[in-house]
Amino acid sequence: MKRLNFSKKRDAVLKVLCSTKTHPTAEWIYAQLKQEYPDFSLGTVYRNLALFKKQGLVVAVANVNGQERYDGVTASHSHFVCKRCGSVFDVEAPGADFELDSRIARRYGCEVERHNLCFYGTCSRCRQEEESGEQTKNVSV
Amino acid sequence: MKRLNFSKKRDAVLKVLCSTKTHPTAEWIYAQLKQEYPDFSLGTVYRNLALFKKQGLVVAVANVNGQERYDGVTASHSHFVCKRCGSVFDVEAPGADFELDSRIARRYGCEVERHNLCFYGTCSRCRQEEESGEQTKNVSV
DNA sequence: TCTAAAAACGATAATCATAATCGTTTCTAT
DNA sequence: ATAGAAACGATTATGATTATCGTTTTTAGA
Numbered sequence: 001m002k003r004l005n006f007s008k009k010r011d012a013v014l015k016v017l018c019s020t021k022t023h024p025t026a027e028w029i030y031a032q033l034k035q036e037y038p039d040f041s042l043g044t045v046y047r048n049l050a051l052f053k054k055q056g057l058v059v060a061v062a063n064v065n066g067q068e069r070y071d072g073v074t075a076s077h078s079h080f081v082c083k084r085c086g087s088v089f090d091v092e093a094p095g096a097d098f099e100l101d102s103r104i105a106r107r108y109g110c111e112v113e114r115h116n117l118c119f120y121g122t123c124s125r126c127r128q129e130e131e132s133g134e135q136t137k138n139v140s141v
Numbered sequence: 142m143k144r145l146n147f148s149k150k151r152d153a154v155l156k157v158l159c160s161t162k163t164h165p166t167a168e169w170i171y172a173q174l175k176q177e178y179p180d181f182s183l184g185t186v187y188r189n190l191a192l193f194k195k196q197g198l199v200v201a202v203a204n205v206n207g208q209e210r211y212d213g214v215t216a217s218h219s220h221f222v223c224k225r226c227g228s229v230f231d232v233e234a235p236g237a238d239f240e241l242d243s244r245i246a247r248r249y250g251c252e253v254e255r256h257n258l259c260f261y262g263t264c265s266r267c268r269q270e271e272e273s274g275e276q277t278k279n280v281s282v
Numbered sequence: 283t284c285t286a287a288a289a290a291c292g293a294t295a296a297t298c299a300t301a302a303t304c305g306t307t308t309c310t311a312t
Numbered sequence: 313a314t315a316g317a318a319a320c321g322a323t324t325a326t327g328a329t330t331a332t333c334g335t336t337t338t339t340a341g342a
Contacts, residue, residue, distance in 0.1 A: 005289050005338050026329080041292045046329060048290095063204060066300085066328065080251060091245055095236040101260065104232055109265035110221060117258045119242065124250035146309050146318045167300080182321045187300060189319095207299065207329085 009037065013048045017058060018072035023079070023088040025067040062088055062118050065139050082123035084130070086139040093117055150178065154189045158199060159213035164220070164229040166208040203229055203259050206280050223264035225271070227280040234258055 016032050017024065026045045033040045049070060052058035060068045061079050064086045071079075078093040101112040120141055122130070157173050158165065167186045174181045190211060193199035201209045202220050205227045212220075219234040242253040261282055263271070 003288075003339090007290060007338080009291075039292070043293080043330085044291065050330085066326095068328085080245065080249060080253075082251070083254070091249055093241060093245060095241075096258070100234060100236075104221065104234060104260050105262070108221060108232055109268075110223070110260075110262050111268055112221075112260050112262040113224070114262075115258060115260045117237070117256060119245050119251075119253050119256045121246070121251055121253040121255075127250075127252055144310090144317070148309085148319060150320075180321070184301085184322080185320065191301085209299085 009033075009040065009044055010048045010051075012037070013045055014052060014057065014072060017049075017070055021090065023061055023069040023071050025069060027067065029070075059114070059116070061116060062141070064088065064141055078117040078119065080119045080121070080123065081141055082126055083120055083138050083141055084122050084126040087123060089123075091119060093119075150174075150181065150185055151189045151192075153177070154186055155193060155198065155213060158190075158211055162231065164202055164210040164212050166210060168208065170211075197255075200255070200257070202257060203282070205229065205282055219258040219260065221260045221262070221264065222282055223267055224261055224279055224282055225263050225267040228264060230264075232260060234260075 012033055013029060016029050022028075026042070026049055029049075030040065030042045030045045033045070049058060052072075053060065056074065057072070059071050059074065061071045062069045062081050064081060069088050073090075076097045078091050078096055079088055080091045081088050096115065096117045101115055104110070104115075105112040153174055154170060157170050163169075167183070167190060170190075171181065171183045171186045174186070190199060193213075194201065197215065198213070200212050200215065202212045203210045203222050205222060210229050214231075217238045219232050219237055220229055221232045222229050237256065237258045242256055245251070245256075246253040
C-alpha cells in the first residue's frame with residue numbers, strides 16, 4: 001500500500017466539501033478552491049475525491065445531469081433529489097440505517113458495506129413555482 | 142407532446158430488458174438485439190431507454206464501472222451491487238415502499254415520485270472466492 | 283539541516299459512455 | 313395511396329472523469 005503524504009490542497013478539498021450542505025459537484029468544489037489557491041487544478045479535486053471515496057470519508061450520493069454529487073457526511077442519512085432544479089438535500093428516512101444493512105447481509109449471505117437511499121421528485125420550492133406558472137426545465141437523473 | 146408511433150425495435154428493447162434479472166447495461170441489451178436484428182443500432186437502445194425512463198417503464202438502478210444498469214421491473218424493490226464482480230441483484234428491504242415515499246413527502250413538503258435504495262458490498266459468491274485466495278479486482282461504484 | 287526517494291501537483295491529453303445529428307426508412311392518419 | 317411525422321442506422325460530438333508526465337512538495341533518514 002502506498003504511503004500517504006500530507007497535502008495542504010487535499011485537506012482543502014475535504015474542508016470545502018464538509019463545510020457545505022449542498023452536495024456539490026467536483027466542478028463546484030474546484031471553483032471554490034480556485035479563489036483561495038489560484039493555481040488549483042481540477043485534476044486535484046477529482047484525484048482526492050477518488051481517494052476519499054476509497055477511504056470512506058466521502059460518498060457519491062447521486063448523479064444529476066451527468067455530474068456526480070458528493071457528500072462529506074458519512075453518518076447514515078438519505079437524500080432527496082429535485083428533478084426540476086437539481087438540488088440535493090438530506091432527509092431522514094426511518095429504518096434506513098446500519099441495522100438494515102446487517103439485515104440484508106444476513107438474509108442474502110452478502111457483506112454489506114453501506115447503502116444509498118435517494119428519493120426523486122419535486123422539492124417544495126419548485127412545486128410552488130410550478131403552481132405560479134413558471135417554466136419547467138427538468139434535469140436528468 | 143410528440144405522438145408516439147409503434148416500433149418493432151422499441152418493443153424489442155423493452156422485451157430484452159424485461160426478460161432478464163441481470164440489470165444489464167445498454168451495451169449488453171444491444172449485443173442481444175444485434176443477434177436477432179443484424180442492423181440494430183446502439184443509438185436505438187439509448188434512445189429508447191431514455192424514452193422508457195421518462196415514461197417510468199424503466200429505471201436506472203446503479204452505475205457500475207461508469208455504466209448505467211437498467212431495470213424493467215417497476216414494482217418497489219431494492220438492489221445489491223457487488224463491488225467485486227459488479228453484479229446487481231434484487232433484494233427486498235423491509236420498509237422501503239410507497240408508504241415511505243409519502244412519509245418523506247409529508248415531512249419535507251416535496252412531491253416524491255420514486256426512490257432508489259442500493260446496498261453496496263461483496264456478494265456471497267465473491268466472499269467465498271476471496272476466502273479461497275482468488276485475486277480480487279474491484280469495480281468502481 | 284540536507285538529501286534523495288516517493289508522493290502530489292498542474293496542465294494537458296485521452297477515454298468512453300451517452301447524446302445529438304442527419305439523411306433514410308417506417309408508421310399512420312387521412 | 314400518400315404526405316407528414318416518427319424512428320431508425322451510422323456517425324460524430326459532448327463532456328465528465330481519468331490518465332499522463334514533467335515539475336514541485338513532502339518526508340524519512342543521514
